[in-house]
Amino acid sequence: xxxxxxxxxxxxxxxxxxxxxxxxxxxxxxxxxxxxxxxxxxxxxxxxxxxxxxxxxxxxxxxxxxxxxxxxxxxxxxxxxxxxxxxxxxxxxxxxxxxxxxxxxxxxxxxxxxxxxxxxxxxxxxxxxxxxxxxxxxxxxxxxxxxxxxx
Numbered sequence: 561x562x563x564x565x566x567x568x569x570x571x572x573x574x575x576x577x578x579x580x581x582x583x584x585x586x587x588x589x590x591x592x593x594x595x596x597x598x599x600x601x602x603x604x605x606x607x608x609x610x611x612x613x614x615x616x617x618x619x620x621x622x623x624x625x626x627x628x629x630x631x632x633x634x635x636x637x638x639x640x641x642x643x644x645x646x647x648x649x650x651x652x653x654x655x656x657x658x659x660x661x662x663x664x665x666x667x668x669x670x671x672x673x674x675x676x677x678x679x680x681x682x683x684x685x686x687x688x689x690x691x692x693x694x695x696x697x698x699x700x701x702x703x704x705x706x707x708x709x710x711x
Contacts, residue, residue, distance in 0.1 A: 563636050564602060565613070569626035572605075573612040591624050593687020599625065603634040604648075616645060617652040665700035668693060 603618020613634070615622055622632040640648060668682065672693070675681045679697075683690040 564633060565605065565636055566631035566633055567605070567613055567622070567626075568631055571612055572622060572626065572632070573608055573610075573614045576614050587620070587624050589688050589692070590620060591628060591687075592684070594621065594625060594630075595628075596684065596687060599633050603632060604637050605634040606637055606639040614639075616640060617649055661699070662703065665696055665703065668696045669700050672697060 599621060601618075603621055604616040605613040605618075606616060607613055613636070615634070616637060618632065618634060622634075625632045668686075671682045671685065672679070675685070679690045679693050683693045686693075
């Protein structure tokens with residue numbers, strides 16, 4: 561039976577390399593989101609013989625949370641084979657990219673409409689930078705202009 565654990569930085573074995581190579585580029589945005597909304601999705605870990613845990617997925621969340629003296633919530637799972645570990649890490653990271661650019665832009669524009677075009681407020685609500693929200697809105701406007709032009 562699986563169980564949920566709340567782990568501190570010291571309880572995690574950080575020696576295993578994740579398939580994702582870049583962990584920190586958007587860590588401030590991730591922290592802002594975690595601080596505002598909490599950890600919406602637990603990671604997954606397995607327990608080692610020494611009592612520490614290795615992360616199967618949720619590396620960035622764990623790193624950001626524990627660097628801010630918060631615990632990382634994770635589901636304890638059986639130890640995967642190396643192939644299973646790589647596959648699960650790939651799927652976990654790839655699934656979050658399934659929103660098309662158009663869907664992402666539409667969601668941001670909808671939030672801007674709801675918050676009366678307040679870039680800062682939208683950025684705060686979704687845990688992204690103001691510049692990112694502005695760029696996403698501009699991409700949406702550019703895409704609409706191109707579609708209208710060719711129609």
